[in-house]
Amino acid sequence: MTIFEKVLEIYQEYYICLHCLGRMFSLLGTDTTNYDRGKSLLLAMTMENHRSYLSRHENHEGAIANLKILAENARFNPAQSVLGREGIECNSIISSEKCHLCKDIFSNIPEYAKIAIQSLHNLEFKNFLVGTTLESQIVNRGDNFKAQFNLLNSESIKNHFNREVGKELSNILQKPSEFTIPDITVIYTLGFASSEVNLLIRSIFIKGRYNKYIRGIPQTHWDCRACRGKGCESCDFSGKQYKTSVEKKISPEFVKEAKAESSKFHGAGREDIDVKMLGKGRPFVLEIIHPEIRNLNLEKIQKKVNKRNKKKVQITNLVYSSKEQVKNLKFNAENTKKVYRALTSSFESITKEKFYSILNKLKDTFENQKVQQRTPNRVSHRRADKIREKKIYQIEGKFVKPKVFEFVVEAQGGTYIKEIIHGDNGRTTPSFTEIFGFPIECKQLDVLKIY
Ligand SMILES: [Zn+2]
Numbered sequence: 001m002t003i004f005e006k007v008l009e010i011y012q013e014y015y016i017c018l019h020c021l022g023r024m025f026s027l028l029g030t031d032t033t034n035y036d037r038g039k040s041l042l043l044a045m046t047m048e049n050h051r052s053y054l055s056r057h058e059n060h061e062g063a064i065a066n067l068k069i070l071a072e073n074a075r076f077n078p079a080q081s082v083l084g085r086e087g088i089e090c091n092s093i094i095s096s097e098k099c100h101l102c103k104d105i106f107s108n109i110p111e112y113a114k115i116a117i118q119s120l121h122n123l124e125f126k127n128f129l130v131g132t133t134l135e136s137q138i139v140n141r142g143d144n145f146k147a148q149f150n151l152l153n154s155e156s157i158k159n160h161f162n163r164e165v166g167k168e169l170s171n172i173l174q175k176p177s178e179f180t181i182p183d184i185t186v187i188y189t190l191g192f193a194s195s196e197v198n199l200l201i202r203s204i205f206i207k208g209r210y211n212k213y214i215r216g217i218p219q220t221h222w223d224c225r226a227c228r229g230k231g232c233e234s235c236d237f238s239g240k241q242y243k244t245s246v247e248k249k250i251s252p253e254f255v256k257e258a259k260a261e262s263s264k265f266h267g268a269g270r271e272d273i274d275v276k277m278l279g280k281g282r283p284f285v286l287e288i289i290h291p292e293i294r295n296l297n298l299e300k301i302q303k304k305v306n307k308r309n310k311k312k313v314q315i316t317n318l319v320y321s322s323k324e325q326v327k328n329l330k331f332n333a334e335n336t337k338k339v340y341r342a343l344t345s346s347f348e349s350i351t352k353e354k355f356y357s358i359l360n361k362l363k364d365t366f367e368n369q370k371v372q373q374r375t376p377n378r379v380s381h382r383r384a385d386k387i388r389e390k391k392i393y394q395i396e397g398k399f400v401k402p403k404v405f406e407f408v409v410e411a412q413g414g415t416y417i418k419e420i421i422h423g424d425n426g427r428t429t430p431s432f433t434e435i436f437g438f439p440i441e442c443k444q445l446d447v448l449k450i451y
């Protein structure tokens, strides 16, 4: 069966618009739109039947019947004109029934674009993508139609709609479509009765480093242990275990500047609440969720954050980042070397000489060796109980007082430093306590460097 015959068969049963007609043969003939494809088809058919009608030798009646299908059923203007010119009567009352396949969605593309434009108002973005979910009624109707007429070269209505609205939006907005990582995805939910538009706004990611110059605040917000964040007497109905956090000191300024909904803080590992983060700081990525503004003045934000949190928390090296870097950040945290300074107190008084001779033993035991650490009791409520092997690279020590020593330890990321020192009742081995032969406690810990 030729395409022409198939088209006549279709219009004998249904009215479909030129967009939908073209879509049914979308894989045939490239570099054109479905609308032009549909229109060209009907025009070529009108011409062929006109020629046949004018020819003396051919089937006039057949040509007239076909032209009538094109003029009446397909509502094709050129076919109507041909019949008019040849003085052939055709049914002047043409139905206003909508396209069987799209209910005239494709004739109203500018309207659909307009709804999106309204919801994109106030948003800053470089590019976008259109996505569509279809009500099952539209999908089923299209599938049945293709099956009935054995149409094997068609395109999905979804692709067709996305492309047409995408072109329209691109023209109005003067911004390109972006298929891999669009700033905004405009999602249409299309139905015969009603449709709606929703926006998916991609998060922005800002990478930087932070320093924590005070003890007693966690890196990120912790829900109150007693009420799990609901708010209770013990947390003063704040739902928080700690009043503030590094995250809370940093992120609000970004959220405000980006006119965002919220944010999420991703640190390259974390120090304990009572541990300072010194040196060049710890890498972090701040994910800013649902931002209206994407081009931020990072320098200005950094200044504001640092001014507000003077001598407490500071940020540096801000640059734009990506979702992938969040994954790298988490992965690398376990594999990067870190340098810690620990101020310790000893159970027994020892002389300077004794200290330095034990320090040599510590170096022999730990340097470039692995330690076994069973999950410490203090974190067992949030980490699985297992034994981790961590490498210690270097240990330096300084005698401060007979019962006070300072150590600088270079270790693999994720090492529990306090446990290396006190031994955690044998859960970490070897430990300083083990080598000294009496308990050594970690009084203060600072992170000096993260490679
Ligand atoms: Zn249609």
Ligand SMILES: [Zn+2]
Pocket (backbone or CB within 6 Å): 224, 225, 226, 227, 228, 229, 230, 231, 232, 233, 234, 235, 236, 237, 238, 239, 240
């Ligand atoms: Zn509470």
